[in-house]
Every structure is written in C-alpha cells, then in structure tokens.
Amino acid sequence: MNVTEYIASGILESYVMGVVTDQERREVECLSSIYPTIRQELDELSAALENYAFMHRVEPPASVKERLLQQIDFDKPNQKPLDGTATETPIRPMPIGVLAGGPTYRVTWIAAASVGLLLLFFSFYLFSQLRSNQKTLSSTRTSNESLQTQLRQLREKQTQNDRMLALLSQPGLRTMELRGNEKAPQGNIILFWNTQTHEVAVQPRSLPPLPADKQYQLWSMVGGKPVDAGVFDSGSENKLIQRLNRSVSRAEAFAVTVEKRGGSPTPTLSTLLAIAPVKS
Known part of the structure; x- marks a missing residue:
C-alpha cells in the first residue's frame, strides 16, 4: 500500500x-x-x-441570558411559618411565549452551532490550503536547490575551461598522442605538456570506463625510471581536457597504466595501456 x-x-x-x-x-x-x-x-x-x-469558538449573545431570566420566575425559598404549618409553593404555568412565541434560547443555540460548524468547515478548507502551499513551497525549494547545483557545476566547468585555455595558449606547449596497445586497441589520449611551466593535461578521447575504485595514471619516464605524473578519469565526459595535479620538468617518454583510485607509487606493468616517447 x-x-x-x-x-x-x-x-x-x-x-x-x-x-x-x-x-x-x-x-x-x-x-x-x-x-x-x-x-x-x-x-x-x-x-x-x-x-x-x-x-474561533463563538460565545452565545448576552441577550440569551436576559431572555432566560425574564422567562423564568425564581420564587423565594419556602419559609416555615411560626405556627408550624407549611406554606404551599404556588405552581405557575410556563409562559406560552417560551413554546410558540418569538425566538427562543434553543433557536439561538442552533444558530450558534450552525455558525460554529461553518467556521469548522472553513478552518478545514484553510488547513487544506496551508498543506497544499507547504507542499508547493517544498517542491519549489527542491527545484531551486537543483538549479543552484547545476549553476555551480557550470561555473566549475567554466573555470576549468578558462584554466585549460590559459594552459594551451602559453608558450612552450608540446602536444603528444598516446595510442593504446593490444589491451586497449581503441585507446587514444592527447597529452599536453608545457616545458616551461611544467604543467600537464590530458584529453582521453577514447578509453574504456573503469570501476569506481580504479583510475588511469600517467607516468613520465626519466632516466629509464617511471615518475608519477598524476591520475585522471575516463567515462561519459572522457572528451574533456583534464589538468593533472603533478608537474613534469623532464620526460623521455610518457606511459599510461590502470591503478587503484588515488594513484600508486609504482606502476603496474601488467595494466600498461599506452606508451610514447618524447620527440626531441
């Protein structure tokens, strides 16, 4: 249910x-x-x-009490006379007006009850409207938060694009292409390396997606030894240029392996996907 x-x-x-x-x-x-x-x-x-x-309770009009007092005759309590005989309390007939003449206290109470019922239904309507408005406000707040998240993501992408444009427009930039081996025959990576600022960025044009606990890692070969050059991802946005958080001052070649998320201090040779020398 x-x-x-x-x-x-x-x-x-x-x-x-x-x-x-x-x-x-x-x-x-x-x-x-x-x-x-x-x-x-x-x-x-x-x-x-x-x-x-x-x-929102409704008090009965003050005239009801006065009308009741006028229609009811309160006799004084019986007093025992000196000779010991009891006096008989006179019996008076109820005024006909109470039964048939003009508005009575019962009519007044019925009117008051009707007004109270009307107010109760009106309060139910207002309460329903309040709940509906609260739901609408909650939905609007959720949509606003979603729009703010999207706007923040767009600003982050714009900032990244500005940085990449600055990197690509600086002098000393070298561009290389790393093609995949037999383990990734369709693999294709564009490498951007600025020999003056030592910044490195990659654009993985076609690489297979990895599990959540894995990442691609770039290595620079210096004196025949691999040096960590940073990690990057590949997936639905694998065509975006990703700036790596490592600087490379020297490199004889560049290679790519698959490592655990966050990177590894040494490369796993069994996962080597691509390697390319740096042309002089």
Whole structure:
C-alpha cells in the first residue's frame, strides 16, 4: 500500500470532520492501527482542527441570558411559618411565549452551532490550503536547490575551461598522442605538456570506463625510471581536457597504466595501456 498517496487523498481530513461512511471510518481506524505514519497524520489533523475550533469558538449573545431570566420566575425559598404549618409553593404555568412565541434560547443555540460548524468547515478548507502551499513551497525549494547545483557545476566547468585555455595558449606547449596497445586497441589520449611551466593535461578521447575504485595514471619516464605524473578519469565526459595535479620538468617518454583510485607509487606493468616517447 502506498501510504503517501492514501494520506494525500484527503480521507483523513474527512474522517476528522466526521463526513465519512461507516466503511471508510472502519478502514481509516484499521489502517491507522497498522501504519504509524497514518496514525501520526491523523493525530496532527485532530489536534490542528481542535486548536482552530477552540481559537474561533463563538460565545452565545448576552441577550440569551436576559431572555432566560425574564422567562423564568425564581420564587423565594419556602419559609416555615411560626405556627408550624407549611406554606404551599404556588405552581405557575410556563409562559406560552417560551413554546410558540418569538425566538427562543434553543433557536439561538442552533444558530450558534450552525455558525460554529461553518467556521469548522472553513478552518478545514484553510488547513487544506496551508498543506497544499507547504507542499508547493517544498517542491519549489527542491527545484531551486537543483538549479543552484547545476549553476555551480557550470561555473566549475567554466573555470576549468578558462584554466585549460590559459594552459594551451602559453608558450612552450608540446602536444603528444598516446595510442593504446593490444589491451586497449581503441585507446587514444592527447597529452599536453608545457616545458616551461611544467604543467600537464590530458584529453582521453577514447578509453574504456573503469570501476569506481580504479583510475588511469600517467607516468613520465626519466632516466629509464617511471615518475608519477598524476591520475585522471575516463567515462561519459572522457572528451574533456583534464589538468593533472603533478608537474613534469623532464620526460623521455610518457606511459599510461590502470591503478587503484588515488594513484600508486609504482606502476603496474601488467595494466600498461599506452606508451610514447618524447620527440626531441
């Protein structure tokens, strides 16, 4: 059962107002005993309507009390005479006006009850509107947060593109192409190396995606020994230029291996995918 849809159907509000059928009443009572969420929502609705009715209660007009006092004749309590005989309390007939003449206290109370019921229905309407507005506000807030996240991502990409443009426009830039071996025959990586600023960036045009715990790692060969040149990813955005967080001042060749996420101090030769010498 979808509890959220059941609560949103409005059956709980109708139950609190007492306008449900016997079958619906039994259904609400049964489900509220099974699902704590429905029980909590039912309690909150009952408390809200009770508080609203208490705050907007209607006092009967003061004229009702005066009319009642005029229609009721309060006799003085019987006093026992000196001779010991009891005096008989006179019996007076009820004024006909109480039964048939003009508005009575019962009519006034019926009118007051009708006004109270009207206010109760109106409060239920306002409460429903409040819940609807709260849901709309929550949805708007969620959409706003999503837009802010997208805007932040766009700004980050713009910043990255500006940095890459600055890197590519600086003098001393060398561009190399690393093609995959038999382990990655379709592999193709463009390497950007600035021999003056020692910055390195890669553009993996076609590399197979890796598991979440793996990354590609670039190595620079110096004196026949591999030196860590940084890690990079490949996936749905593998055509973006990625700037590595290592500087390379010297290099006789560049190679790419698959290592654990974060990089490894030494390359795993069994995962070597590409290697290319640096042309003088």
